[in-house]
Amino acid sequence: MGQITLNQVTKSFGDVEVITPLDLTIEDGEFAVFVGPSGCGKSTLLRLIAGLEDVTSGAINIDGKNATNVPPAKRGLAMVFQSYALYPHMSVRKNIAFPLRMAGLDKAEQNRRVEQAAAVLNLTDYLDRRPGQLSGGQRQRVAIGRAIVREPAAFLFDEPLSNLDAALRVGMRLEISELHKRLNTTMIYVTHDQVEAMTMADKIVVLNAGHIEQVGSPLDLYRAPRNLFVAGFIGSPKMNFIEGAEAEKLGAHTIGIRPEHIAVSESDGPWSGVVGVSEHLGSDTFFHVHDTGLADTIAVRADGEVGFRHGDRIHMTPRADVIHKFDAQGMRLP
Amino acid sequence: MATQHSRSAARLMMAPAVVLLLGWMLVPLTMTLFFSFKKYLPLRGDSLERGLDWVGFANYVRFIGSSSFWPSVQATLIIVGGVLVITVVLGVLLAILLDQPFWGQGIVRILVIAPFFVMPTVSALVWKNMFMDPVNGILAHLWRFFGAEPVSWLSDASVQSIIMIVSWQWLPFATLILLTAVQSLDSEQLEAAEMDGASPLMRFWHIILPHLSRAITIVILIQTIFLLSIFAEIFVTTGGSFGTRTLTYLIFQRVVDSQNIGLGSAGGVYAIILANIVAIFLMRIVGKNLDR
Numbered sequence: 001m002g003q004i005t006l007n008q009v010t011k012s013f014g015d016v017e018v019i020t021p022l023d024l025t026i027e028d029g030e031f032a033v034f035v036g037p038s039g040c041g042k043s044t045l046l047r048l049i050a051g052l053e054d055v056t057s058g059a060i061n062i063d064g065k066n067a068t069n070v071p072p073a074k075r076g077l078a079m080v081f082q083s084y085a086l087y088p089h090m091s092v093r094k095n096i097a098f099p100l101r102m103a104g105l106d107k108a109e110q111n112r113r114v115e116q117a118a119a120v121l122n123l124t125d126y127l128d129r130r131p132g133q134l135s136g137g138q139r140q141r142v143a144i145g146r147a148i149v150r151e152p153a154a155f156l157f158d159e160p161l162s163n164l165d166a167a168l169r170v171g172m173r174l175e176i177s178e179l180h181k182r183l184n185t186t187m188i189y190v191t192h193d194q195v196e197a198m199t200m201a202d203k204i205v206v207l208n209a210g211h212i213e214q215v216g217s218p219l220d221l222y223r224a225p226r227n228l229f230v231a232g233f234i235g236s237p238k239m240n241f242i243e244g245a246e247a248e249k250l251g252a253h254t255i256g257i258r259p260e261h262i263a264v265s266e267s268d269g270p271w272s273g274v275v276g277v278s279e280h281l282g283s284d285t286f287f288h289v290h291d292t293g294l295a296d297t298i299a300v301r302a303d304g305e306v307g308f309r310h311g312d313r314i315h316m317t318p319r320a321d322v323i324h325k326f327d328a329q330g331m332r333l334p
Numbered sequence: 335m336a337t338q339h340s341r342s343a344a345r346l347m348m349a350p351a352v353v354l355l356l357g358w359m360l361v362p363l364t365m366t367l368f369f370s371f372k373k374y375l376p377l378r379g380d381s382l383e384r385g386l387d388w389v390g391f392a393n394y395v396r397f398i399g400s401s402s403f404w405p406s407v408q409a410t411l412i413i414v415g416g417v418l419v420i421t422v423v424l425g426v427l428l429a430i431l432l433d434q435p436f437w438g439q440g441i442v443r444i445l446v447i448a449p450f451f452v453m454p455t456v457s458a459l460v461w462k463n464m465f466m467d468p469v470n471g472i473l474a475h476l477w478r479f480f481g482a483e484p485v486s487w488l489s490d491a492s493v494q495s496i497i498m499i500v501s502w503q504w505l506p507f508a509t510l511i512l513l514t515a516v517q518s519l520d521s522e523q524l525e526a527a528e529m530d531g532a533s534p535l536m537r538f539w540h541i542i543l544p545h546l547s548r549a550i551t552i553v554i555l556i557q558t559i560f561l562l563s564i565f566a567e568i569f570v571t572t573g574g575s576f577g578t579r580t581l582t583y584l585i586f587q588r589v590v591d592s593q594n595i596g597l598g599s600a601g602g603v604y605a606i607i608l609a610n611i612v613a614i615f616l617m618r619i620v621g622k623n624l625d626r
Binding site: 050 | 520522523525526527528529530531532533536540541544545547
C-alpha cells in the first residue's frame with residue numbers, strides 16, 4: 001500500500017516560499033513524475049515527502065495516516081538519490097543489506113533478500129565489489145537495490161538518471177518502468193526531462209515556481225495543456241506559439257500548434273516561410289522555418305525523407321483540429 | 335620540446351635543493367654514527383683535534399644496559415600513545431561539533447586553532463604555573479573550592495600532566511584536519527542512511543567514522559613523528575623526573591648533563607631505529623587505508 005496525500009503543504013526557507021500551498025494525491029501503485037524547470041521546487045517537494053525536510057505548514061498523509069511529523073525512516077519510503085549516495089567503504093552486498101541490518105533482521109534473512117534483489121537487478125556477479133569499482137549504471141542499480149530490499153510503501157527517485165550517458169539513460173528508463181510493473185509499488189520520480197516524464201509516468205505533475213501547473217496522464221497533458229507553461233514544457237520540439245492577427249482569427253490571444261501537427265509542401269498552404277536549420281534524425285526531420293510573419297521561427301516536424309534544404313521557401317498547413325487556444329492570461333480556451 | 339631535454343633540465347634545477355637536503359640529513363647522521371663508536375667526554379679532555387678513541391659497540395651496550403633505558407622507552411610510548419588517543423577521540427568529536435551550524439562559527443573555529451600557535455615552551459610554562467601549580471594554580475583553587483586537597487600535578491601525576499599539556503597543543507591540529515574531512519562527506523550519504531533507518535549513533539559509526547579513517551591515519555602518522563621528539567614540555571615542567579624521562583630526554587641528559595657525547599650518540603641511533611620501527615608499522619596501516 002502506498003497512497004500519498006499532500007494537504008495544503010507549504011515550505012519556506014527563511015523568507016523565501018519555495019512551495020506555495022499545494023494539494024496532491026498519489027494513488028497506490030501509481031508512477032507519478034514531478035517535472036519542471038530547475039528551481040521549481042520539485043526536489044524540495046520530494047524531500048518533504050521523504051521527511052528529509054520539514055513542512056512549514058500543511059499535512060502529509062501516507063496510507064491515510066498523518067506522517068507529517070514522522071521521522072524519515074519510519075515513513076516506509078525508500079529513496080534513490082541523484083548521486084546514488086552509496087556507502088563507498090562497503091561492498092555492494094553490505095550496501096544493499098544496510099537498511100536490513102539497521103532494521104535488525106537476522107543474517108540469513110538479510111542474505112536471502114540481498115540475493116533476491118541482486119537477481120532482479122542483475123547484480124549477482126558484483127556483490128563483493130566496492131561501489132568505486134562499478135560503472136555508473138551498475139551504481140544506479142545498487143542504489144535501487146538498496147531501496148528494493150526494504151519493501152517500501154513507495155519509492156522516491158530524485159533525478160536518478162541525470163548522471164548517466166544518453167544510451168544508458170534510455171536503458172535504465174526501461175528498467176525502472178519494468179520494475180514498476182513488476183513490483184506494482186507507488187513510485188514518485190523527479191526529473192527535469194520531459195521525455196522521461198512522458199515515457200514513464202502514469203501521472204505527471206508539472207511544477208513551476210513552487211506550485212502545480214497541471215496534473216494528468218501524459219496524453220492528457222499533451223492533448224489539453226491547461227496553460228502556456230505546460231503547453232511549452234510538454235512535447236519535443238516545443239509547441240509553436242503564435243500571437244497577433246492569426247490568433248485573433250480564432251478568437252484567442254495566443255494559439256499553439258505542435259511541430260508534428262503542421263504539414264509542409266512546396267506550393268500550397270496558408271503559411272509560408274524560409275527553411276533555416278533542418279535537423280535530420282532519419283525517421284523524422286525537424287525544420288526551423290523563418291520569415292513566416294507569425295513568430296520568430298516555426299518548428300515543423302516532417303517525414304525523414306522530406307528533402308527541403310536551407311533557404312528553400314516552403315508552405316505549411318496546420319491541422320485545424322489540434323490548434324490550442326489561449327487567452328491573454330495564458331490559460332487554455334475551450 | 336624533447337622530453338629527454340626537459341628532464342635533464344629539471345634534474346639540474348632540482349639539484350641544489352636535493353644536495354642541500356641530503357647534506358642537512360647526511361652530515362648530522364654520519365656525525366652521530368661516528369661519535370657513537372668513540373669515547374668522547376669533553377670534560378675529561380677528549381676533543382676532535384686530539385683524536386678520539388675507538389671503543390666499538392661499548393657505548394651501545396652501555397646505553398641499553400643502563401637502568402633508565404627501558405623505562406624511558408616505556409615513557410615515550412605511553413606519552414605518544416596517550417596523546418594520540420586523546421587528540422584523535424576529542425578531535426573527531428570536536429570536528430563533528432564544529433561542523434554543526436551555530437552562531438559565531440567562524441570565530442570559534444579560529445579560536446580552536448589558537449593553541450597550535452603557542453610555542454611549546456610557553457604553553458608548558460603556562461600550564462605549569464597557572465593551571466597545575468599546587469598553591470596558586472587554577473586547578474588547585476578549584477580543588478580547594480570543592481573542599482579537596484590540591485594535587486601536585488607535576489610530581490604526583492607527572493606522566494598524565496605531560497600527556498594533558500601536549501594533547502592541548504596537538505588537539506587543534508587533529509581537529510582541523512578531521513574537520514575538513516567531515517566537511518567533505520557527501521550529505522546525501524547521511525540522508526540515505528537516515529532513510530535506511532540508521533540512528534544518529536549508527537550514522538556516526540557506519541558512515542562518518544569510516545569516512546574519517548583516512549584523515550585519522552594521517553593525523554596519527556604526522557603526530558607520531560612530532561610526538562616522538564617532544565622535549566620542551568618536559569624540560570620546563572618536570573625536567574625528566576617522576577617517570578617522564580623519554581628517550582629523547584635521556585639522550586639530552588647523556589650529552590648535556592653527563593657530558594658523554596659518545597653515549598648520547600649511541601642513544602640517538604637507538605632513537606632512529608625506534609622511530610623507524612614505529613614508522614614501518616604506521617606506513618603499513620596508512621598504506622592499507624590510503625589504497626582504497
